Amino acid sequence: MSYAKPRAGVQPVTHQWNKITVSDLGFSSPTRLENGKLLIHIDELTSLLRSDPNIRDVKLAIARPGESVRIIPVKDVIEPRLSLIPDYPVFPGVLSGWDPDVNGIPSGEIVSVSGMVVTTVGSIVGFQEGLIDMSGPGARYSLFSQKLHLVLDITVKEGIGRHDHETSIRMAGIKASDYIARSVLTPPLPAGSGETLINPEDPGSPASPKRAVGNGKPRIAYLYMLQTQGLLHDTYYCGVDVKTMLPRRIVPTEVLFGAIVSGNCVSACDKNTTYHQQNNPIILELLRRHGTDWDFAGCVITNENVTLGDKQRSSSLAAELIASLSPDGVIVSKEGFGNPDADLMMNCSKIEALGIKTVLLTDEFAGQDGASQSLTDTHPKADAIVSTGNANEVIVLPPMETVLGDDRVITELAGGSSKCRLPDGSVAIELQALIGSTNQLGFETISSRFK
Amino acid sequence: MAEASRSRKYRVVHYVNQFFGGVGGEEKANIEPFTIQGPQGPGRLLEKLFREEKADVDIVATVVCGDSYFADHQETVLRDLIPVIRGYDPDLVVAGPAFNAGRYGMACGAICRSLEPLGTPAITAMYKENPGLDQYRKTVLIVESSNTVSGMEDAARKMVRLGIKRLRGEEIESPKTEGCFEQGIRKNYFHEEPAYRRAIDMLLRKINEDPFQTEYPIPFFDRVEPRPALPDLKGVTIALVTSGGIVPTGNPDHIESSSASKYGKYPLDGLETLESKTHQSAHGGYDNTYANEDPNRVLPIDMMRTLEKELGFKPHRYYYATVGNGTSVDNAKKFAKEIAVELIRDGVQAVILTST
Numbered sequence: 001m002s003y004a005k006p007r008a009g010v011q012p013v014t015h016q017w018n019k020i021t022v023s024d025l026g027f028s029s030p031t032r033l034e035n036g037k038l039l040i041h042i043d044e045l046t047s048l049l050r051s052d053p054n055i056r057d058v059k060l061a062i063a064r065p066g067e068s069v070r071i072i073p074v075k076d077v078i079e080p081r082l083s084l085i086p087d088y089p090v091f092p093g094v095l096s097g098w099d100p101d102v103n104g105i106p107s108g109e110i111v112s113v114s115g116m117v118v119t120t121v122g123s124i125v126g127f128q129e130g131l132i133d134m135s136g137p138g139a140r141y142s143l144f145s146q147k148l149h150l151v152l153d154i155t156v157k158e159g160i161g162r163h164d165h166e167t168s169i170r171m172a173g174i175k176a177s178d179y180i181a182r183s184v185l186t187p188p189l190p191a192g193s194g195e196t197l198i199n200p201e202d203p204g205s206p207a208s209p210k211r212a213v214g215n216g217k218p219r220i221a222y223l224y225m226l227q228t229q230g231l232l233h234d235t236y237y238c239g240v241d242v243k244t245m246l247p248r249r250i251v252p253t254e255v256l257f258g259a260i261v262s263g264n265c266v267s268a269c270d271k272n273t274t275y276h277q278q279n280n281p282i283i284l285e286l287l288r289r290h291g292t293d294w295d296f297a298g299c300v301i302t303n304e305n306v307t308l309g310d311k312q313r314s315s316s317l318a319a320e321l322i323a324s325l326s327p328d329g330v331i332v333s334k335e336g337f338g339n340p341d342a343d344l345m346m347n348c349s350k351i352e353a354l355g356i357k358t359v360l361l362t363d364e365f366a367g368q369d370g371a372s373q374s375l376t377d378t379h380p381k382a383d384a385i386v387s388t389g390n391a392n393e394v395i396v397l398p399p400m401e402t403v404l405g406d407d408r409v410i411t412e413l414a415g416g417s418s419k420c421r422l423p424d425g426s427v428a429i430e431l432q433a434l435i436g437s438t439n440q441l442g443f444e445t446i447s448s449r450f451k
Numbered sequence: 452m453a454e455a456s457r458s459r460k461y462r463v464v465h466y467v468n469q470f471f472g473g474v475g476g477e478e479k480a481n482i483e484p485f486t487i488q489g490p491q492g493p494g495r496l497l498e499k500l501f502r503e504e505k506a507d508v509d510i511v512a513t514v515v516c517g518d519s520y521f522a523d524h525q526e527t528v529l530r531d532l533i534p535v536i537r538g539y540d541p542d543l544v545v546a547g548p549a550f551n552a553g554r555y556g557m558a559c560g561a562i563c564r565s566l567e568p569l570g571t572p573a574i575t576a577m578y579k580e581n582p583g584l585d586q587y588r589k590t591v592l593i594v595e596s597s598n599t600v601s602g603m604e605d606a607a608r609k610m611v612r613l614g615i616k617r618l619r620g621e622e623i624e625s626p627k628t629e630g631c632f633e634q635g636i637r638k639n640y641f642h643e644e645p646a647y648r649r650a651i652d653m654l655l656r657k658i659n660e661d662p663f664q665t666e667y668p669i670p671f672f673d674r675v676e677p678r679p680a681l682p683d684l685k686g687v688t689i690a691l692v693t694s695g696g697i698v699p700t701g702n703p704d705h706i707e708s709s710s711a712s713k714y715g716k717y718p719l720d721g722l723e724t725l726e727s728k729t730h731q732s733a734h735g736g737y738d739n740t741y742a743n744e745d746p747n748r749v750l751p752i753d754m755m756r757t758l759e760k761e762l763g764f765k766p767h768r769y770y771y772a773t774v775g776n777g778t779s780v781d782n783a784k785k786f787a788k789e790i791a792v793e794l795i796r797d798g799v800q801a802v803i804l805t806s807t
Contacts, residue, residue, distance in 0.1 A: 140641075149460070162740050191491030218658045249624055266735055267777060268710055294655070306737070329654045338736060338777060349762040359654040364667065366708070367779030370637035371589045376780075378669040384657050386650040387666040390637045392710055392779065414709035414735050414777065430710060431639075432777065442647025447666055451626060451638040 009324045011081050013199040015253045016109045020185065020192040022116040025062045025148045031183040038116055038184060040150060048179055049152070053308055054168040056157045057125040061404050063119075063149040066135050068401035073129030073409050073426060074435050075120040075169050075265050077144055077273040078177040082185035084109040087149040090181065091174055091258040098233045100259070101236055105251040111185045112256075114192070117147045117275055118180065121405035122154040124224035130268020130413065130435035138397045141437040141446065144275075152176055163187030163231055164282035170263055173274070197287045199251050221297040221327035221356075222252070222282055222372055223318055223347060227264050227271065227335040228303040234263035235272075235335075237301060247302035247318040249325075252283045260301070264336075267414040268435040269391045272335050282331055282361075299326040302347070322351055334440045337365055337375050337391070345379040348364045352381040363388040363438035364448050368430065374448075386402040388447035391415070391432040461618050463507045464536050466562050467545040469554045472515030480519035480554075484532055488797040489514045493603060497545060500611040501646075506618065512539050518554035525561060525773030533565050541571060543618050547578035548606040549583060556583025563591040571618040577653040584632060592623060593632050681801055682717045690767035692790060692800045694775030694783075695742065695749035695807040696734030697725070706774050708735030714773035714786045716793075719766065724753040737807050749805060767799050775806060 023036035031041040042060055049058045063069045085108030092098035119132070131317045139145035154172055156165050177369045202338075226235040228243030235242045237250070238259055250259065260277040283299060290296035302318040305311060322330050330351055334344045341362070349359050356409030358383055370390055410416050415432030422428055431437045431446075438446065469479045471492040488497050488508035504642060521528050544566055546559035556575075560583040563573035567590065576594035579584055584593060594613060596606035606678040609630040616623065627633050642649065644668060649666075681687060689766035697707060704715040722729075725746035732739035732749060748755045755766050771790050777782070794802065 184754070209586050218655060220654060220658075223597045231739065233739060250715060254795065281645065282650070285647055285651060289613045329658045331654055332652075338775075347795040357654065357657045359650050359657060361650050362667070364637055364776045365710075365779065365780055366637040371635065372779035373523075373670045374667060374754070375669075380669065382669050383665055384653050384663060385665045385667040385669075386646050386653060388646045389639045393639050412708060417707050417710075417712065418705040441645075442650055443647055445645050446639055447642045447646065447649075448639050449666065450633045451636045 005212070006140070011107070012201050012249050013105050013253065014107045015197050015256060016194060017197060017256060018109065018111045018189065018192050018194040019113060019114040020189060021114045022148060025064070025116060025150060027060070031180065033184040033190065037206050038113065038180070040180070045176060045179055046196060049154070049172045052168050052172065054156050054160050054164055055154060055172065056170045057075060057151040058157040058172070061151040061153065063134050063151055063404060065146050069134040070131055070400040070403050070407060071121055071134070071149060071406050072131035072403065072405045073121060073123065073413065074132055074268065075122065076173045077113055077172050077435070078118045079275050079278050080116070080118060080177040080181040080185070081110055081112040081256070081258065081278065082181040084187070086112060088257070090178065091261065094174055094236065094258070094261055095368070097113055098238050099248070100254065102143060105254060106221050107313065108356050111189060113180070113185065115148055117144065117149055118152065118173055118177045118345050119144075119149045120152045120154060120169050123406055123409060129265045129426040130433050131410070132435055133397060133412060136398050136400070137395060138434055140189055141258055141434045141444065142394070143443055144436060148345065150176070150180070153405055166231060166263065166433060170261070175260065177443060186225070190246065195288075197253050197284075198290065199253055199287070200290065200298050217293070217295050218329065219295045219297045219327045220286060221322050221325045221330040222286060223322055223330050223332045224299055224301045225304055225334050225340065225343060225347070226260065226331065227340060229306050229336070232264055232266045235262060236261040236362045242301070242303045243305050245303065247300055247321055249298055249321060252287055252299045252384070253341055255283055265435070265444050267337065267391070269415070269438040270335065270337055270388070270434045270440050271435070272441060273436065276436065276439060276441055276443065278447045281443055282333060282441055297327040304336060306339065311343050311346055315343060315350050318347055319354060322356065323354045328355055329359065331359055331361070333361045333442070337363060341375045341377040345377045349381045357384070359384045359386060361386050361388060361440045361442050363440055364390040365392050366390045366448070368392050368394050370448070370451070371417070385449045386442065388442065388444065389431065389437070390438035390448045391438045394428050394430055395434070396422070396426050396428050459507065461486060461506060461542040462511045462540060463508050463509050463543045463545060464539050464541040465490065465497065465513045466544065467492060467494070467513060467515055468552070468558065469515060469517040472513065474515065474517075480517045482517035484516035484528055486535060487515065489513070491515070493548070493607065496603065496607050497611060500607055501614070504611055504615055506615045507630065509543065516585070518552065518560065519560060520553045521558040524799060528563060532562070535567070536566065537571060538568065542776050543614055543660070544571055544573040545610060545614060546575040547572065548594070548596045548603065548610065549581060550596055550600060551578040553582045556581035557586060559583060560587030560591055560593070563587065567591065569575055574610060574613055574617065576610050579632070588632050589636055592634070594630050595632055597762045602718055604761055606726050614697070639741060640731045668780055684762045684764040686763065686765065688765045688767055689801045689803060689806065690794055691752075692751060692801050692806040693756065693769040693772050694772070695748050695772070695805055696739070696774040697730055697746050697750040697772050698733045699744065700731050702733045704730070704804055706733045706772070708733060708774060709777040711774040711776070711778040714771055714790065716771050718768050718769055719752065720768055722752055723756050725750060734774045734776055736774070749807060751805070767794070767797065
């Protein structure tokens, strides 16, 4: 039996993050890092993944920036990482049991590979996953075009249900990422770059500065909205389906350890893959300049459920939790679009009603011609919005020499249509189909304005 | 090349109403369209200003039509006039300025909108309250003019500057800086800063009460007041319309899983319930496992049949379906308008809308 450790008065949770750059990928035995090149033992990884009885076949492939390669349909993208903290593994609650409230979050070290990701593909439940182009005009829209990809093309056994299918593929990506990290990131490590991230004081701690006795720096909190609408629209926190949770505070650097795992990829443009969660740029920026340019007051995660009652309850609780951090202002990031616009506006109006200023990150669905209104819900208090682009805008993608996965689904992707294939083999497709293109954690530079 | 194109001779056609065409005032607003060779009225000023700006422009023809005639016969006038205008092989068409003349503004907008998709650049000018503005701003570049003819020279100068850019094939990135009304069209671009940094910067400005500019100004939203409940359903014809994507198996109309560009109309005759064999969800915005298992969960035909006997209403013989996922409000409005016209024609008195 373990009990929550006393936290008051202790030092804030601190994590040292070391990054080992990978310059190329290859297949060879054993799995190792050699002069910056990551070599993967195909049979060992394949048999590990095939230990899942639902998985029939796994094909491994490599994609590099600049190659004429299309990866489609993408399920998830994951960055391999290894926790060097005893008893606090990566993907807590997913690959092992973990309760953040019982154990607390220990300080220590984490190592990641940099420049390389694990990408799962394969027909999941029929339609809607997105694509990554490694070169051409589509490459400008996604940070993933600049990464080395170990692509896992996974086929499941016939007759398994859609939910089990999704679980198997989600877990395969996590397991492969963990396998690589354990194989190559154990000390002694080659030289990499590193940084130390110090989390905000726990608001319960006597050392935590409150606005009333503030030091003159603006206090900024972060409300982190996670899509939770069912199959292929779910997100997991420490292994728990977030739609079954209430909003809660997290230690911001928990995301580094994979505490938030993606189970969603539909309408790929604005869904946070696990990579996006691991590298949340809002959290990282707020931490990096915490104590110098501002005080990072803390992070609250909340869900985007489908019923009105759930939306009302979650937004009320989220606003209350944010207020408990006594911030001057809060950044609110949304995931998904349409239905979550309502959650975004409820969060905004309830937080503003408490006298806390908000800035919202959202993408737009203004129609292919850009002439329609962009959001399905609004509120007069939503007067500070950062746009991450109109996802309906059409882009023409030329054919690629190599397809990893299956591109027959392209007409059915969200953003595709039965007429999207052009006679020369190109596809005219909405940005919606490019994974991460209008990401609402703010990774990309695309925006939209009135013409 | 640039020099060569600058010294080129350009052909411009000018559209005016009966007043500026020199025919007469309101009493002549019913005259049919006709064409004058060369410039007429404000066309002379336009030609002079083009040349002042070193653009070698000839206004080769002036097309005149009475405002009321245009308004009453818009379809036939456009059908006849557009080939006439294009017959002059113009590099640019200038319509107006229309100032605050409503029918004139509508005519100028309609002419420009008809020409643009045919590859003929066309511009106009009007006052901010001209009804032609709201109708055509999204598809036509409209220069802002004063409300009366006293602003003719200013409007003409702005039209000439914009016209020269269009003659040279320049992309109009920002209509506002060209003196035009914003088109209200969202257009993507790459910012220098990633969005997360812009968000934090904006929040710091908002906290410090410094001026900041939202990147998406919140629009005015239509709110539809629900109609009062029907006291008695006996004999009332009720239709089902859904944005939940329930379609016959195989999705015969290929309604898109997101950003729908169409809707379908499907028969309910003889159907007591929906089966997973005969119907499915085409919607990609929710977990449709359960809708596919039992499509009545989204389009409750089974319940309609039960209640039909109990309450004595008549279900309409067809249902309409589209996918609400990411579908633009403009498309949704268009579908609703078409569906409503058919429902009224078919004697439907009430509609149950199901969504997901």
